[in-house]
Ligand code: TXA
């Protein structure tokens with residue numbers, strides 16, 4: 572174990588926060604068994620108390636520390652996808668703080684797939700709660716620099732794990748009676764879950780991002796710059812021809828426009844690469860004092876559906 576991880580353990584043992592790398596986005600982590608540490612998370616993020624946190628564990632055996640009555644199909648998913656970007660909703664263990672679950676009877680759990688964080692988790696005596704390491708409603712961080720630019724002077728110690736390889740948050744899946752539901756679209760595609768379970772999975776039209784946080788709109792992950800999504804870039808550019816425009820596109824056919832800057836999410840039309848670059852490019856464009864960012868919607872298949880979900884939530888109108 573390196574000295575950075577040792578330092579993180581000391582801080583966490585002392586009810587302090589630590590920023591941890593994961594394969595999806597950076598997390599703002601705290602001891603899940605410490606009320607004091609949990610409160611620090613909500614305060615630092617300026618997060619409403621009715622938005623529950625995801626619990627991160629290091630091995631499947633640790634599930635019994637945070638939940639009970641584990642359904643067979645949930646275990647099937649955990650065995651297949653963990654460590655990885657799938658968060659599963661379980662019946663909450665009685666001893667778990669209601670602050671974590673915002674008073675709900677379910678708890679969201681995952682094993683993240685990042686070597687540094689796995690080593691950390693497996694040396695701790697407790698699980699970690701970790702929301703994304705940005706202030707509420709800011710763009711999620713996929714690098715240590717993104718974390719600092721959102722949390723500023725309140726940034727705790729960061730375990731640097733490089734650039735997040737998946738770049739989009741975990742998919743959240745749960746069980747509603749016999750129905751398997753996706754509550755947040757994310758890095759794992761619906762079809763992958765259906766393949767493992769051998770049954771249909773429905774996408775809840777009240778995704779958790781909206782329903783668990785009453786009063787909050789679907790708007791989320793928003794850049795400071797005005798942001799719109801479109802399937803027809805040329806038309807939008809023409810409409811806003813008097814503005815300083817930044818373009819975020821999937822295909823290369825828009826490279827010769829009169830936008831101030833054009834960023835392509837992927838050079839090979841590779842959706843996974845587009846997901847990995849999504850927040851990075853959103854952050855970059857947001858730093859340029861543009862009047863408007865125009866984002867091209869992805870083909871609505873596979874991970875493209877999750878990317879489009881984030882683009883639409885980021886839009887200003
Ligand atoms: O990829 C990820 O999941 C990242 C990394 C750090 O693991 N974490 C993350 O956490 O995205 P956060 O807090 O930014 O988003 C957690 C989402 C929220 O939309 C919350 O409402 C939902 O998970 N959630 C947590 N517990 C839930 C529950 N019991 N039922 C439904 N939704 C829940």
Ligand code: MG
Nearest residue numbers: 702703704711
């Ligand atoms: Mg978040």
